[in-house]
Amino acid sequence: QxxxxxxxSLTVSPGGTVTLTCGSSTGAVSSxxxxxxxxxKPGQAPRTLIYYTSKxxxxxxxxxxxxxxxxxxxxxxxxxxxxxxAEYYCLLSYSGAWVFGGGTKLTVL
Amino acid sequence: xxxxxxxxxGLVKPSETxxxxxxxxxxxxxxxxxxxxxxxxxxxxxxxxxxYIYKSGGTNYNPSLKSRVTISLDTSKNQxxxxxxxxxxxxxxxxxxxxxxxxWGQGTLVTVSS
Numbered sequence: 001q002x003x004x005x006x007x008x009s010l011t012v013s014p015g016g017t018v019t020l021t022c023g024s025s026t027g028a029v030s031s032x033x034x035x036x037x038x039x040x041k042p043g044q045a046p047r048t049l050i051y052y053t054s055k056x057x058x059x060x061x062x063x064x065x066x067x068x069x070x071x072x073x074x075x076x077x078x079x080x081x082x083x084x085x086a087e088y089y090c091l092l093s094y095s096g097a098w099v100f101g102g103g104t105k106l107t108v109l
Numbered sequence: 110x111x112x113x114x115x116x117x118x119g120l121v122k123p124s125e126t127x128x129x130x131x132x133x134x135x136x137x138x139x140x141x142x143x144x145x146x147x148x149x150x151x152x153x154x155x156x157x158x159x160x161y162i163y164k165s166g167g168t169n170y171n172p173s174l175k176s177r178v179t180i181s182l183d184t185s186k187n188q189x190x191x192x193x194x195x196x197x198x199x200x201x202x203x204x205x206x207x208x209x210x211x212x213w214g215q216g217t218l219v220t221v222s223s
Contacts, residue, residue, distance in 0.1 A: 001172050036210055038156075045205055045213040046156065057211065089156050091210065096169045098158040100148075 002026045002094050006101035011109055012080040020104045021072040022090030028071035029092065035073035036091040037066055039084075040103075046089060050075060080108050111136035113206050113214035121200075121221050127193040131206030131214060132186070139164045139184040143209055147180060147191045149202040150216070157202075162189055196221045 003025040012018035022035060029035060035053050038046035048057060050066035053073065063079045073090055085108040090101040117129035131145070138145060147159040160170045160180040170178050179192040193200060203216040 038210070040156075045216055047213075048210050051210065091156075091158070097172065098161075100156040100158060103155045 001097075002092070002099050004090060004092050004099045004101040006088075006090060006104045008102070009105045009107070011107045012077065012084075014080055014082060014108055016080050017076065017078045018080060018106065019069070020075040020077075020088055020090075020106070021069065022074070022092065022101050023072045024092060026094070029068060029073045031068070033073070033092040033094070035066065035068075037064075037073075037075045038089045038091065040087045040089065049088075077106075082108050084108055111208050111212040113208060113212060115204060115206050115214045115217040117204075117217060117219070119218060119220060121196055121219060122223050123197055123221055124195055127191070127196050127200060127219055127221070129191045129204055129206075129217065129219070130188050131190070132188050133208070134187070136208070137184075138182055138187050138189055145180075145182065145189045146205075146207040146210065148205045148207060149200075150205070151199075151202040159191065159193075159204075198222065 005023045031053050037050040040046040049060050049064050054066040065076050067074045088104045112134045114132045121127045144161045144163045146161045150156050162168045162180045162182050177194045182189045198221050201221045203218050205216045207213045
């Protein structure tokens with residue numbers, strides 16, 4: 001089974017920009033992995049921010065964007081807010097079987 | 110927006126079968142192009158995809174759990190269900206049901222303990 005890797009933790013200053021990445025043990029991440037990004041706060045269910053690499057839901061704040069970068073899926077947060085402090089998970093599809101990354105704990109400090 | 114609610118025992122004994130049901134409201138499990146997921150999260154750990162089922166009944170399973178998992182759909186009750194057999198303490202987790210990955214239930218904690 002593939003392993004999906006994320007930075008364990010990152011810190012960003014309020015108003016700053018940070019990029020979280022999502023890599024695959026099988027090689028470069030592509031749009032064919034249908035990358036998803038989720039935000040999870042303590043005690044809450046995950047909430048989808050980005051799907052299919054870069055598509056946003058109506059509830060996704062405009063400061064979040066998704067892309068492919070250097071063979072990985074990437075989530076960029078531009079203009080971090082205190083409420084963005086959370087755990088972030090990516091999710092990749094491998095021919096219909098899905099694998100979550102281990103999560104990135106993002107601190108806004 | 111579709112709402113989902115997990116239900117089932119909060120405590121299961123080792124070696125027994127964990128059974129959970131997800132009741133869907135505000136939408137139908139048999140309409141549209143949605144697939145219906147089970148995902149779990151051990152306390153303090155990350156998310157793990159378990160299985161999904163389409164309205165057609167087509168399924169897919171996490172290879173590491175496949176031998177122990179059964180997912181099913183009950184269109185008459187607008188529900189889908191998860192069975193996980195031969196559970197151990199490692200199966201203790203919050204179990205979430207979801208429509209695709211857009212709409213999630215609140216999750217239900219299942220503890221495996223004697």
